[in-house]
Amino acid sequence: MSESASLIASLDELRQQALAACAEAKDLRMLESLRTSFLGKKGRLTSILKGVGRLSAEERPLVGKHVNELKTVLAQAFSEAESRLQVVAEAARIAAERLDVSLPGRKLASGAQHPLQKGLNEISDIFSRMGFTIAEGPEIEDEFHNFDALNIPPEHPARAMHDTFFLRSEDEQTSLLRTHTSPVQIRAMMKHLECNGESPLAVVAPGRVYRCDHDVTHSPMFHQVEVFKVGEDVSMAHLKGVLQYFLSTYFNRDLPIRLRPSYFPFTEPSAEVDMGCVLCDGKGCRVCKGSGWLEVLGSGMIHPNVLKAVGMDPARWSGFAFGLGVERLVMLKYGIPDLRLFFENDVRFLRRIGG
Ligand SMILES: [Zn+2]
Incomplete structure (x- = not known):
């Protein structure tokens, strides 16, 4: 397999794994740590892109196009996941703060003089x-x-x-x-x-x-x-x-x-x-x-x-x-x-x- 084909295969694999992980993220914190591990400075995309330096001048535009596409797709996926999880978090917060106004009141014990x-x-x-x-x-x-x-x-x-x-x-x-x-x-x-x-x-x-x-x-x-x-x-x-x-x-x-x-x-x-x-x-x-x-x-x-x-x-x-x-x-x-x-x-x- 040529250098560029192997890079593109890695990028595709990364894309599938990132999309799957995004879809399964349970909360905003988990999503943020996924974003760091896939797209952060020391993340997996960065380490794959280190291989671009070894490509010939003809191969680079092809791989570059793939990388840009991947970035767009993943940015979209993370953004959608974030919106979804924000809704979940808000619902959880409202549920936690819910008041049952039909519950009977608690009496305050009133003090009295000795x-x-x-x-x-x-x-x-x-x-x-x-x-x-x-x-x-x-x-x-x-x-x-x-x-x-x-x-x-x-x-x-x-x-x-x-x-x-x-x-x-x-x-x-x-x-x-x-x-x-x-x-x-x-x-x-x-x-x-x-x-x-x-x-x-x-x-x-x-x-x-x-x-x-x-x-x-x-x-x-x-x-x-x-x-x-x-x-x-x-x-x-x-x-x-x-x-x-x-x-x-x-x-x-x-x-x-x-x-x-x-x-x-x-x-x-x-x-x-x-x-x-x-x-x-x-x-x-x-x-x-x-x-x-x-x-x-x-x-x-x-x-x-x-x-x-x-x-x-x-x-x-x-x-x-x-x-x-x-x-x-x-x-x-x-x-x-x-x-x-x-x-x-x-x-x-x-x-x-x-x-
Ligand atoms: Zn008496």
């Missing part, structure tokens, strides 16, 4: 509507705000009763987890004096407090709301009126209340507050131990020493203060039998009470 947070908000809202300003303070406190300024000096027996978590700090300062929200009373009064000078103020301070007397009826962390009002003529009558309004609003019914003499270091006089039992309407039940009354909070007139500690003149200013246990109020309102339910995070309980 029953205690809900209680804190409800309680704060009632006082807020009465004109009390909401204040917050740090949970890590010092002895001055948690005890000293509240008329509980270091040797006072009430300190021992607070079951305080003390924190060790590097600067030798004694820090502690606040045992009540009353330090916010001190902070709010001091800040108010600094910003406004001596003038009336009314504050509600919700928050977490900590005591280390953990048992079934106590949690080491619980919630209180501190409420106080200072003015030039604030009296026990105001205290009773505010309590009456608050308890009736929170429990959504007319509730009798009564004040019993008591003792707290930071109030003078001090009073325990009872309200008519919300479970038996005062008839007497297991929860109120048959008395028809429930003890709900401690209250009193702010002790002159507390006013002095923040720099207010007790001869001119007077105020009332009380602290609410949020867990107890929420339990009474919703008939929750066990404090531990609040902290077990059982969603069935949280859904029933929260929201």
